[in-house]
Amino acid sequence: MKWTDEINKNLLLCYFTVTNLQQNTTGYRSQLYQAFMNIYPELREMITEQRLSDQIRVIIRNNRISPTERETIRRQAAEAIQNEDEPQAQQSASPTSHPQTITPETPETHTMLTNTQSSSAESSIRHTQHETSIPPTNTCQPSNQIDETFIELYAQYQGANPSSRPFITRPQNTQNIKNTIAIINNIIGKRTEESNSCLDIEEILTLVYCGAATTMRTHEQKNKNNDLTKTKAAIPPWQHRLQKKIATLRKEIGVITQHLKGNLKKRPPQNILPDISSEESVVEILDTKKQQLQAQAKRLKRYKKSHQRKQENKLFNTNEKRFYRSLETTEQQINNPPSLQK
DSSP: OOOOOHHHHHHHHHHHHHHTTTTSSSSHHHHHHHHHHHHHHHGGTOOOOHHHHHHHHHHHHSSSSSSHHHHHHHHHHHHHHHHHHHHHHHSOOOTOOOOOOOOOOHHHHHHHHHHHHHHHHHHHHHIIIIIIIOOOOOOOOOHHHHHHHHHEEEHTTOOOOOSSOOBBOOOOOOOHHHHHHHHHHHHHHHHHHHTTTTTOHHOOOHHHHHHHHHHHHTTTTOOSSSSOOOOOOOOOOOHHHHHHHHHHHHHHHHHHHHHHHTTSSSSOTTTTTTTOOHHHHHHHHHHHHHHHHHHHHHHHHHHHHHHHHHHHHHHHHHHHHHHHHHHSSOOOOOOEEEEEEE
């Protein structure tokens, strides 16, 4: 579903109303869910209590609703709470209560009321900007990004089939990844505390998977696709360069060879065969080209072995199981099979 501005405003209004202008921020998720479903009953099967709590964080942190509009919604919630409390106050009021004296409004009292209203508005805005934000204000920017990524992935993979989720490889053991894992552990710990330890095994697995996927996305490490089709790797630049040189040398050798046999109607260009008179110098040039071709071919073979060794070391550090499987599938060519010993 798409969270429109209207849905976000109604959700924020329900949040302010249920929490009594954020004075009671513990155990409010069930009441928030019930109040929101009274407005949007068609979304009951699509949204959970945790998703509504996450959306509140996203609205406040990412300024999906401007502070001015949030203050307006806060005043509407205050009026709704006051309207609910007035009947109770009238019922609980005693008949012998003294009537309130209404003082006439003067310019001085009007100025005092204006100043009081402006100061209360400023304090309420500060209260909205500082106290209404669910995450603490001293949280650093990287942790906020990690929290947002976790919320996004949790909304994506919640309730999904575990077998259809992308495969996540093992990350490298660096200090940055350790710090990210520590932040994610705190996020998962807070979620378990908010749920009052009423998590099933599927919910726990989803939290752990989203934590691992958040770590991989934060450090921009690619995940392995779930399908078994293997795409062909791109040719490295050094291999492309050497193969181009080898193809050029083979072409020049073929042209010079045909020139010696007399099969060419025109003389080869200057870049292949310079202007020389003797046939012996042409043979020397041909031999030089062949030696260059042999040297480039050996270099390409040596580079390929070195590149393959580096790829295997990298695969062993990231996924040992896949490395050993690749060794099993590698075909071993035996040129000279051993003779049968009697």
